[in-house]
Amino acid sequence: MELTQHSRVAIIGGGPSGSLTAYFMLDIASRLGLHLNIEIFDSSQFTAQGPKGCNYCGGVISETLVQMLAMEGITLPPDVVQRGIDSYQLHTDQGSAAISTPLAELRIASLYRGSGPLDCAKRKACGGAEPVIYRSLDGFLLDLALSKGATLFPTKVNKVTRVGNLPMVFPREMEPRSYDLVIGAVGVNGGGLKIFDESAIRFRHPTTTKAVITEIYLGRSEVDRCFGSTMHVFVTRIPRVSFAAIIPKGEYVTVVMLGRALDRDTVVTFLNHPTVKQCFPDGVDLTARSCFCRPEVSLGTSSPVCADRVALVGDAAVSRLYKDGNGAAYRTAKALATAAIIHGISRKSLERYYAPACRKLSFDNTIGKTVFLTVNLFKWMPILSRGMLGMVRREQSRQDPRRMDMSLVLWDVYTGSNSYKSILLRCLAPRFLLRLLVESIKSLFVVDKAVRAAPVAPPMATEGHGP
Numbered sequence: 001m002e003l004t005q006h007s008r009v010a011i012i013g014g015g016p017s018g019s020l021t022a023y024f025m026l027d028i029a030s031r032l033g034l035h036l037n038i039e040i041f042d043s044s045q046f047t048a049q050g051p052k053g054c055n056y057c058g059g060v061i062s063e064t065l066v067q068m069l070a071m072e073g074i075t076l077p078p079d080v081v082q083r084g085i086d087s088y089q090l091h092t093d094q095g096s097a098a099i100s101t102p103l104a105e106l107r108i109a110s111l112y113r114g115s116g117p118l119d120c121a122k123r124k125a126c127g128g129a130e131p132v133i134y135r136s137l138d139g140f141l142l143d144l145a146l147s148k149g150a151t152l153f154p155t156k157v158n159k160v161t162r163v164g165n166l167p168m169v170f171p172r173e174m175e176p177r178s179y180d181l182v183i184g185a186v187g188v189n190g191g192g193l194k195i196f197d198e199s200a201i202r203f204r205h206p207t208t209t210k211a212v213i214t215e216i217y218l219g220r221s222e223v224d225r226c227f228g229s230t231m232h233v234f235v236t237r238i239p240r241v242s243f244a245a246i247i248p249k250g251e252y253v254t255v256v257m258l259g260r261a262l263d264r265d266t267v268v269t270f271l272n273h274p275t276v277k278q279c280f281p282d283g284v285d286l287t288a289r290s291c292f293c294r295p296e297v298s299l300g301t302s303s304p305v306c307a308d309r310v311a312l313v314g315d316a317a318v319s320r321l322y323k324d325g326n327g328a329a330y331r332t333a334k335a336l337a338t339a340a341i342i343h344g345i346s347r348k349s350l351e352r353y354y355a356p357a358c359r360k361l362s363f364d365n366t367i368g369k370t371v372f373l374t375v376n377l378f379k380w381m382p383i384l385s386r387g388m389l390g391m392v393r394r395e396q397s398r399q400d401p402r403r404m405d406m407s408l409v410l411w412d413v414y415t416g417s418n419s420y421k422s423i424l425l426r427c428l429a430p431r432f433l434l435r436l437l438v439e440s441i442k443s444l445f446v447v448d449k450a451v452r453a454a455p456v457a458p459p460m461a462t463e464g465h466g467p
C-alpha cells in the first residue's frame, strides 16, 4: 500500500493540521516527482467573523512553532499576527511578577484562528462603524495548501466507511468518493471522530475538557496602554478556575479559562477579581463582551491513530496538554506526510513510522500532568509561591541568561516553547531546588512588599508587529 502517481487523498478538516498535512504531502511529493490529488473537506468560512470561521483557540503561537514554520519557508504575515508577545505577567495570590522573553531573540505571536470576534461591542462603542476583518491563521494555512495544488470542497463530511479495500468518504450534498488514503484532521469540536463510528475503522476518541474563551473590546490604544506586548497568566484561587490567561490582540483582549463547570457567571467572577480588574483600564465595561464560547480542549490521545489507508492528525490524534496545540498539529502533520509518502499507507507502516510521533507527544503530556499538579500545589502553599516569585524577581532584575532557572521554567510552562520533560528535568536540578528552598525560607522572614503587591509591569507599546 503506497501512494503512487495520481493517488487520491482526502483530508477531512481544513484547520492547521489538515492544511499543513496537505502542504507537506504536496511539497514532499513534488520533490519526488509524484503527482497527488489532495482534496480537503471543510465548511468553515475563515473570512467570516465570529463562530462561522473560528476554530476556538487562545491564539498564542509559541516561538518554537514560529521558528519551525520559518524553517519550512512559512512566515506568518503581519496581517495575520495581531501582536508580538515578549513578556508575561504571572499573577498568584501572593503577588505578581513580570517575566520577559528569557532569550532576547525569541517572540510569541498572538492571532485569530478565524477573522476576529463578532463585532457588536466594538460597533456599539464606535457608533455603528464598520467592523474590522482580521486575517485568520487557518485561512492563511489553507491558502498555502491550495497554492501547492490541493483542492477544497467547502462542505462537511457525514461519514467515512470502507468499501472493499478503499476508504469511502460521504460529503454532505455530494456523491460518495473513494480514496487511496483518508486523513481525519477533524479536531475535537463539532462532532470530530464520530464520522468514523459507523465504519470498520474505530477510534477511541481523545478525552476532553471544556474551556471558556471570551473576547473583550478595548480599542487599540487602550490595549497598547494597558497590555502592550504582555500576556497575563493567573494561577490564583478563584473558585472553579484552575488557570486563566489574558492575551492582547489588535483591538481586543482574549480571555481563556480552564476549570470545572465554567459558565458565564464564572467569567464575571473572574473579571471582577481585584487582581484581574487592575489589568484593565478604569471604568471599562467588562460585561460588554464580543464573543463567548465553551469549546472542548483535547487532553488525551486517540487510540489507535491509524489503520490501513486511514490516519488521524492534529487534535484528532493527539495534542499538547494545555498549550501549543498548533505546535502539535505541525509536528503530527509533518510526521504523517513523511511517513505516508516515504514508507506507505498500510496500518503497519503508519504504525511504525507515524505513530511514534504521536506517542512521543502523549508521553510528554503524562509528564505535563505532573508539572501542572506541582503548579497547583504552589497555589495552595503560599510559602512555595512566595519563594517562586522571589526567584523570578531576582532573576529578572539581574537579567543574567545563565541564571534564569525559574523564569525559563515558567516561560516554558505557559508558552509551550519546550517539552514538559525538559521542564521537569530542570525543576529537579539540585541548584533549582536549593534556590527555591532558600527563597521560600527568606520569604518567611522578609516582608517583601514588592512581592506581595507587585505592580503590573509597564507594558511596552507595540504596533501589532509580527514576531
Ligand SMILES: Cc1cc2nc3c(=O)[nH]c(=O)nc-3n(C[C@H](O)[C@H](O)[C@H](O)COP(=O)(O)OP(=O)(O)OC[C@H]3O[C@@H](n4cnc5c(N)ncnc54)[C@H](O)[C@@H]3O)c2cc1C
Pocket (backbone or CB within 6 Å): 012, 013, 014, 015, 016, 017, 018, 041, 042, 043, 044, 055, 056, 057, 058, 059, 060, 061, 062, 155, 156, 157, 158, 185, 186, 187, 188, 189, 190, 191, 192, 195, 211, 212, 213, 256, 295, 296, 297, 298, 313, 314, 315, 316, 319, 323, 324, 325, 326, 327, 328, 329
Ligand atoms: C480554549 C482553547 C484555547 C487554546 N489555545 C491555544 C493556543 O493559545 N495556542 C495553541 O497553539 N493552541 C491552542 N489551542 C489548541 C488548538 O486550538 C488546537 O490544538 C488546534 O486547533 C488543532 O488543530 P486541528 O487542525 O487538529 O483541529 P481544529 O483546529 O479543531 O480544526 C478541525 C477542522 O476540521 C473541521 N471539521 C470537523 N469535522 C468535520 C467534518 N465532519 N467534515 C469537514 N470538516 C470538519 C472543522 O471545521 C475545523 O476547521 C486551544 C484550544 C482551546 C480549546
